[in-house]
Amino acid sequence: MPRKTLARALLAGSALLALAGGACADEQHFPLQSYRVGPYAAGGTGFFGGFIDYLTLINSRDGGVNGVKLTWSEGETQYEVERGVEVYERLKSRPGIAAWNPLSVGIAYAMIDRVTADQVPLITINHGRTDSTDGRVFPYVFPLLLNPYSETSGIIEYLATREGGLDKLRGKTIAVLYHGSPYGKETIPIYDLLAKQHGFKVEQIEVPHPGNEQQSQWLTIRRLKPDYVVLRGWGVMNPVALKTAQKTGFPANRIVGNVWSNSEEDVIPAGEAAKGYVAITTQASGAEYPVIQEIVRGVYDKGTGNLADKKRIGSVYHNLGVLNGILNVEAVRIAQDHFGKRTLTGDEVRWGFEHLRLDEARVAALGAKGLFHSINVTCANHEGEGRVTFQQWDGAKWQVVSDWLKPDWAALRPIIEASSAAYAKERGLTPRDCAAEERADASTAKRASADGR
Amino acid sequence: MNPDLTFFIEVVLGGLLSGVMYALVAIGFVLIYKTSGVLNFAQGAMVLFAALTFVSLVERGLPFPAALAATLAVMVAVGLTVERTVLRPLVNQPPITLFMATLGVAYVIEGASQLVWGAQVHALDLGIDDTPFDIAGVLVSRFDLFAAGIAGLMVAVLTLFFRYTRTGLAFRAVADDPLAALNAGLRLPRIWSAVWIASGIVALVAGLLWGARLGVQFSLSLVVLKALPVLVLGGFDSIAGAIVAGLIVGAAEKLAEVYLGPLIGSGIEGWIAYVAALAFLLIKPSGLFGLRSVERA
Numbered sequence: 001m002p003r004k005t006l007a008r009a010l011l012a013g014s015a016l017l018a019l020a021g022g023a024c025a026d027e028q029h030f031p032l033q034s035y036r037v038g039p040y041a042a043g044g045t046g047f048f049g050g051f052i053d054y055l056t057l058i059n060s061r062d063g064g065v066n067g068v069k070l071t072w073s074e075g076e077t078q079y080e081v082e083r084g085v086e087v088y089e090r091l092k093s094r095p096g097i098a099a100w101n102p103l104s105v106g107i108a109y110a111m112i113d114r115v116t117a118d119q120v121p122l123i124t125i126n127h128g129r130t131d132s133t134d135g136r137v138f139p140y141v142f143p144l145l146l147n148p149y150s151e152t153s154g155i156i157e158y159l160a161t162r163e164g165g166l167d168k169l170r171g172k173t174i175a176v177l178y179h180g181s182p183y184g185k186e187t188i189p190i191y192d193l194l195a196k197q198h199g200f201k202v203e204q205i206e207v208p209h210p211g212n213e214q215q216s217q218w219l220t221i222r223r224l225k226p227d228y229v230v231l232r233g234w235g236v237m238n239p240v241a242l243k244t245a246q247k248t249g250f251p252a253n254r255i256v257g258n259v260w261s262n263s264e265e266d267v268i269p270a271g272e273a274a275k276g277y278v279a280i281t282t283q284a285s286g287a288e289y290p291v292i293q294e295i296v297r298g299v300y301d302k303g304t305g306n307l308a309d310k311k312r313i314g315s316v317y318h319n320l321g322v323l324n325g326i327l328n329v330e331a332v333r334i335a336q337d338h339f340g341k342r343t344l345t346g347d348e349v350r351w352g353f354e355h356l357r358l359d360e361a362r363v364a365a366l367g368a369k370g371l372f373h374s375i376n377v378t379c380a381n382h383e384g385e386g387r388v389t390f391q392q393w394d395g396a397k398w399q400v401v402s403d404w405l406k407p408d409w410a411a412l413r414p415i416i417e418a419s420s421a422a423y424a425k426e427r428g429l430t431p432r433d434c435a436a437e438e439r440a441d442a443s444t445a446k447r448a449s450a451d452g453r
Numbered sequence: 454m455n456p457d458l459t460f461f462i463e464v465v466l467g468g469l470l471s472g473v474m475y476a477l478v479a480i481g482f483v484l485i486y487k488t489s490g491v492l493n494f495a496q497g498a499m500v501l502f503a504a505l506t507f508v509s510l511v512e513r514g515l516p517f518p519a520a521l522a523a524t525l526a527v528m529v530a531v532g533l534t535v536e537r538t539v540l541r542p543l544v545n546q547p548p549i550t551l552f553m554a555t556l557g558v559a560y561v562i563e564g565a566s567q568l569v570w571g572a573q574v575h576a577l578d579l580g581i582d583d584t585p586f587d588i589a590g591v592l593v594s595r596f597d598l599f600a601a602g603i604a605g606l607m608v609a610v611l612t613l614f615f616r617y618t619r620t621g622l623a624f625r626a627v628a629d630d631p632l633a634a635l636n637a638g639l640r641l642p643r644i645w646s647a648v649w650i651a652s653g654i655v656a657l658v659a660g661l662l663w664g665a666r667l668g669v670q671f672s673l674s675l676v677v678l679k680a681l682p683v684l685v686l687g688g689f690d691s692i693a694g695a696i697v698a699g700l701i702v703g704a705a706e707k708l709a710e711v712y713l714g715p716l717i718g719s720g721i722e723g724w725i726a727y728v729a730a731l732a733f734l735l736i737k738p739s740g741l742f743g744l745r746s747v748e749r750a
Contacts, residue, residue, distance in 0.1 A: 036572065037564065037567050037572060038567075039671040039672055041567060041572030041671065042574050042670070045572055204719075205719050207720065208720045208721075208723030208724075209723065212675065213471060213679065215467040215468065216464065216707040216710035216711045216714075217710070217719075219460070219464055220710075220711055222463075235670075235672060236667055236668070236670060239667065240666070240667055243667075246583055246584060247584075247585050247592070247594045248585065248592060249585055249592055265574045265670075268574060269577075269667065269668015309571075
C-alpha cells in the first residue's frame with residue numbers, strides 16, 4: 001500500500017474511532033434485568049414498559065438529558081436471582097452505565113456487593129433491604145420512596161385516620177397475613193413494635209409460598225375477628241387472599257394491601273371479591289397525569305410504546321415504571337448540573353441520586369402532579385421521605401381514598417441505623433461521614449460559583 | 454352449637470373441599486401413570502394452558518360453549534402432539550428418561566402459553582357465586598361445593614368408562630401388563646394417544662376450576678405441588694386413591710395449620726402434607742390404593 005494511502009486509512013480509522021468514542025460520550029446507559037416471561041411477567045412487563053416509555057419520551061421530546069441520549073439493553077431474568085446476576089455480569093461492561101433497576105428483592109440482595117465494588121447505583125424503588133436506607137453504610141443502594149418499615153408505618157397511619165386518630169387504635173386487633181419468604185417476614189418486628197407503641201393487638205399469620213391455598217389462614221382470621229387485615233402478599237397470594245376472605249365472610253374494605261399487593265394484577269383475578277379492597281401506593285394509577293398523556297401522544301401515537309397492550313397505560317406497574325424513569329432521569333440531570341453535561345460515571349450518578357430533591361413544584365413541572373408527591377434523598381437517607389397514599393378498588397379501577405400520608409420516619413430511623421451499624425460491623429465497613437461530604441460539596445459549589453463570576 | 458366445635462367442623466370441611474381440588478389435578482397424573490407408567494410432570498403446565506386458552510378465547514368474544522369446545526379441541530391436539538412427538542419415540546426407555554421428557558414438555562407448554570396468549574393475569578368467572586352460605590353457624594363455600602360436585606361427576610364418569618367401555622377395559626389391560634395386552638392384539642400407541650387426550654380433558658376441567666379460584670395466571674402450573682403428596686398417599690395408579698388421599702391431605706393440612714401452627718409456627722401446611730406422604734410411603738410404598746408390584750424370582 002502506498003504510504004499516502006496508508007496515512008489516509010489511518011486518519012480515517014482514527015476519525016471513526018473518535019466518532020465512536022464521541023457517540024459513547026453522548027449516551028447514558030440503563031441495563032435492565034427485566035422479566036417478561038415466567039410467573040411474574042405481568043408486573044415485569046408493566047414496570048419495565050413504563051420505565052422504557054419514559055426514557056423514550058425524554059429522547060424523542062428533549063433529545064435526551066441535555067443532549068446526552070438515554071439508551072438501554074434488556075436481559076431476561078424470569079425474576080430468578082441466578083439469571084439476574086448472570087445478566088449483571090453480562091451487561092456491566094457496557095459504557096456509561098447510569099444505574100441498575102432490577103425490581104426484585106432477591107436480585108437486589110445478590111447485587112449489593114457487586115455494585116459497591118463497581119461503584120454504580122442500585123435502585124430498589126419501594127423494596128429492598130430496609131437498612132440500605134442508611135446511605136452512610138450502603139453508598140450505592142437506594143430504596144427510593146418507600147422501604148418496608150416506612151410502608152408498615154404508613155399503613156398504621158392510614159388505619160389511624162380511618163379510626164379517627166392513632167390513640168383510637170388502642171384495643172383494636174390487626175391481623176397481618178404475610179408471604180412465607182424473607183420479603184414477607186421483613187416487617188414482623190416493626191408490626192410488633194408499632195403494636196406495643198400504639199396499644200393495638202397484632203396477629204401475624206404466614207401463608208406458605210406461593211399462596212394458592214389459604215383456607216386455614218382465613219379460618220384462623222375468622223376466629224380472631226380482627227378489625228383489619230393487612231395483606232403483605234406477592235403474586236397469586238393476593239387474589240387468593242381476597243377470594244378466601246369472601247368465602248369466610250371477611251369484608252374486603254377492611255383488608256389493606258401493602259405495596260406489592262396493590263396492582264390490577266392482584267385484584268382482577270379476584271373479581272367481585274376485590275371490590276372495596278384498599279392498598280397503599282407511592283404513585284397514583286390512571287392516565288390523566290400530564291406526563292402519562294405526553295407518553296401517550298409522544299410515544300404510543302408514534303408507535304414506539306413498549307407495552308403490547310395500550311389498555312395497560314396508567315396501570316399501577318406502568319405508572320411505577322414511569323415514576324422510576326422520572327427519578328433516574330432527574331438524578332442524571334442533577335449530576336450533570338454538578339459534573340458537566342456529558343456521559344457520567346456510575347459514581348457521579350450516585351451523587352445525583354444523593355441530591356435527588358424534587359419538591360411539589362418540581363414534580364408539577366415534570367408533569368407528575370398527583371402521580372406522586374415528592375422526594376428528598378440525602379447522603380444519609382437513601383429512601384428520600386416518600387409520601388404514601390391509599391387507593392380503593394371499585395371493581396373496574398383504583399380510586400384514591402386518602403391524602404398523601406407521612407410515615408413516622410423519626411421513630412423508624414433508630415431501628416434502621418441499628419441494623420445498618422450491625423451490617424457495617426459484620427462487614428468491617430466504616431460508615432461515611434455525610435456531614436463532612438456535604439460540607440465539601442458546599443465549598444466546591446461556592447468555589448465554582450465564584451469562578452463563574 | 455359450641456363455637457369451638459363449629460370452628461373445628463369448618464376447618465375439616467374446608468380442608469375436605471380443598472382436598473377435592475387437589476385430587477382433580479392428581480387424577481390427570483393417575484390417568485397417564487396407570488396406562489404408561491410415566492409420571493407426567495407436564496400436567497400442571499397443561500392445566501395452565503387449558504385455562505389460559507379458554508379465558509383468552511372468551512375475552513376475544515367467543516361464547517362460553519364455543520370457547521369450551523375450541524379449548525377441548527386444542528387440548529386433544531396438545532395431548533396427541535405430546536404423545537406422538539415426545540413419548541412414542543421414547544418407548545422402552547427407562548422411566549427416568551420419560552419423566553425428564555415430561556419435565557421438558559412442561560417448560561415448552563409454559564413458554565408457549567405465554568408466547569401465544571401473553572403474560573397478563575385474567576379473571577375467570579364460571580357464573581358460580583362464591584359467597585358462603587351458613588349451615589348452623591358453619592360457613593360453606595358454594596364454589597367449593599360446586600367443584601366437589603364436578604370432581605365427583607368426573608370420577609364417576611371415569612370409573613364407568615374404565616369398567617364398561619372397550620377402550621376403558623383396554624386401558625386397564627395395558628395398565629396391568631403392556632406386553633400381554635400387546636400379545637392380545639391391543640394397539641398400544643392408540644391407547645396411549647387416547648389416554649393423553651383424556652389427560653388433556655382432565656387438565657381442562659382442573660384448569661377451569663382452579664382458574665376460577667386463583668385467577669388464570671402462570672402460578673396455575675404450580676398446583677401440581679399440591680397434587681404430589683396426594684399421589685404418594687393415594688397411589689399413582691388409582692383414581693379412587695387420588696380422591697380419598699386428596700380428602701385426607703386437604704383435611705390434615707388445614708387441621709395442622711390451624712391447631713399445630715400456633716404451637717410450632719404458622720405456614721406449615723406447605724410441607725406438612727409431604728411429611729404425611731413420606732411417613733405413609735415408609736409404611737405402604739404403593740400408597741393407599743396403588744397396586745403392589747409383584748415380581749416372580
